[in-house]
Amino acid sequence: MIVGIPKEIKEDEYRVSMIPSGVSALVGRGHRVLVEKGAGLGCLISDEEYVAAGAELLDSPEAVYSLSEMIVKVKEPQVQEYDLLREGQILYAYLHLAPMPELTAALLRNKVTCIAYETIALDDGTLPLLVPMSQVAGRMAVQVGAHFLEKTQGGRGVLLGGVPGVRRGRVAIIGAGAVGRAALQMAVGIGADVYILDIDSSRLEHLDSVYGNRITTLMSNQENVSQSVRNSHLVIGSVLITGALAPHVVTRDMVRTMKPRTVIVDVAIDQGGCIETSRPTTHKHPTYMVDDVIHYCVPNMPGIVARTSTFALTNNTLPYALKLADLGFDRAISLDKPLSRGVNCYKGYVTYENVARSLNYEYIPLQELGIPIYDLPSDRHTQTRK
Ligand SMILES: NC(=O)C1=CN([C@@H]2O[C@H](COP(=O)(O)OP(=O)(O)OC[C@H]3O[C@@H](n4cnc5c(N)ncnc54)[C@H](O)[C@@H]3O)[C@@H](O)[C@H]2O)C=CC1
């Protein structure tokens, strides 16, 4: 197979989708890898390292897209890239389609075969290609939250760890998945007073057994969420319904009750945000204010810690890329159930139920499009937002 690695063009996105050892693994199995010049520079990987690994360097994204059978990317295609993708070409990347109707329409129009990293799911619901970046973003959420609480950043002037004789800052983490747990680890580490909420009691039980009385676990319901939000200096949004537009677990009315100049970090913004007042921002302009509360809602947080993130991401994406290249799309998808759950669009149809529901498309299972698979994608939760 011919595999293309374009340079990422989303604003302040410095990751690359494949490192040289990935290139040599593919080339060693008889595949060709086309890398756009400069694709790795954002994370300090030179063109020479790719060439030494067996890649062919190309000057332009147009050349990479037009010659490749599979495009491996980090972030969803940007507007300039929509029409570089063509019918039957495999796109293997983070896509987060539910909050992106225009991107979805372009991918369907061009009949691109879309495999979304974030919906590849093991049988127990673990999202192996989301976890590494969630671990990065969860850790960053506390770091950026603490930063924007500083007075010079417009914040309330609260030190999350407190000092002897003064109360600690309070952090509420809504969603105890991979992001929530990574944020919890950091928030406990800096000595904050941490509340963590989820609708999955087994997750709360596990955290309680690990952290004991150093944290407070709470069932996520309207009363507990509103009380936690009202009393916190930093609220971290980390709710996910796989593939779907995130539910607004924190409402605008709850945000109004927060103390002036406290901070919200809505990590779930890539799925539309789990806080009603959230909208996407960028690393250059990461925050805005609603009701005197600072909102940080950057959808590619790991993009600026690109070296750590690139290695963490590609550790997990490479095995599926190898499988797709070795077996081709049809066989790889038929034989690998977790990978089959990653297919969001195929032959112009939406093949992931929560994406279809969020965007008002008809959901067509892959089996109906001629791809035999063991069974239908399974979602752990069904609550979605239109
Ligand atoms: N902004 C960024 O740069 C990044 C964003 N993310 C995003 O962060 C979000 C969370 O990702 P993960 O933690 O990996 O997902 P996850 O699936 O591991 O965890 C999500 C958690 O949300 C919980 N949940 C569902 N409904 C809830 C509700 N009503 N109240 C409280 N909890 C609820 C689930 O039970 C689950 O424990 C996703 O949207 C993901 O794409 C991940 C990495 C980077």
Ligand SMILES: CC(=O)C(=O)O
């Ligand atoms: C998860 C995701 O979209 C990111 O790491 O940018």
